[in-house]
Amino acid sequence: MLPYLDPNYPTQEFPPVEQALAEPDGLLAAGGCLSAQRLIKAYYQGIFPWYSEEDPILWWSPNPRMVLLPEQLHISKSLKKTLRQQRFNITFDTAFSEVIQACSQPRADEAGTWLSAEMQAAYIALHQQGHAHSIEAWQEGELVGGLYGIAIGCVFFGESMFHRQTDASKIAFIQGVQQLKQWGYQLIDCQVHSNHLLSLGAEEIPREHFIQLLQQYRDSLPTTHAWQI
Secondary structure, rough: OOEEOOOOOOOOOOOOOOHHOOOOEEEEEOOOOOOOOHHHHHHHOEEOOOOOOOOEEEEEOOEEEEEHHHHHHOOHHHHHHHHHHHEEEEEOOOHHHHHHHHHOOOOOOOOOOOOOOHHHHHHHHHHHHHOEEEEEEEEEEEEEEEEEEEEEOOEEEEEEEEEEEOOOHHHHHHHHHHHHHHHHHOOOEOOOOOOOHHHHOOOOOHHHHHHHHHHHOOOOOOOOOOOOO
16 A cells, blocks of 8 residues: 555655556655655655545655766757857846746646646745746747756755746756866766657766765765856
């Protein structure tokens, strides 16, 4: 039976990630709450929430795990050309609420969204506490792409991205990774397989290896940490 977390007990321990189901891949527990305390505890252990509005809160730790080491970022020739053209102005933490709201919009091939109002409010609260951050792409003063995630130690946990102009989210991601590397971040969690992220240098690794890297870097401090630049 899937473990069920008490929503009134935010410090309750998660089951060990090794107990996550193989099918569906990585499902570890249900229930609980989306308090900042609960969310930080989850990410610290390599666990994240993902569920539909009609479902209880579901917690995941998939195997394998998709990650990007900043030094392995791959920039294709076409994206290098776009970077040289400077079509987008990239900023950090200037429009978090707008980014997460844009990320919540259903994709063309999807009927709904996993980013419910409850989820958005939880991550906005994390942002206000300095744990969640956004990277924005602007064009002529309009927000046209971006992404958001959680920062713990020298690890950045990417959550979602969006684009309204071709390559806007890719350029935001690339320049975001370059900035994270400059700040001293060592690991970017991309959660699950994506051809889009694979093309940018991400790779799948066994969950055990991911947890080892997480434990190595989550308590370290970046060399600098100025998100609002």
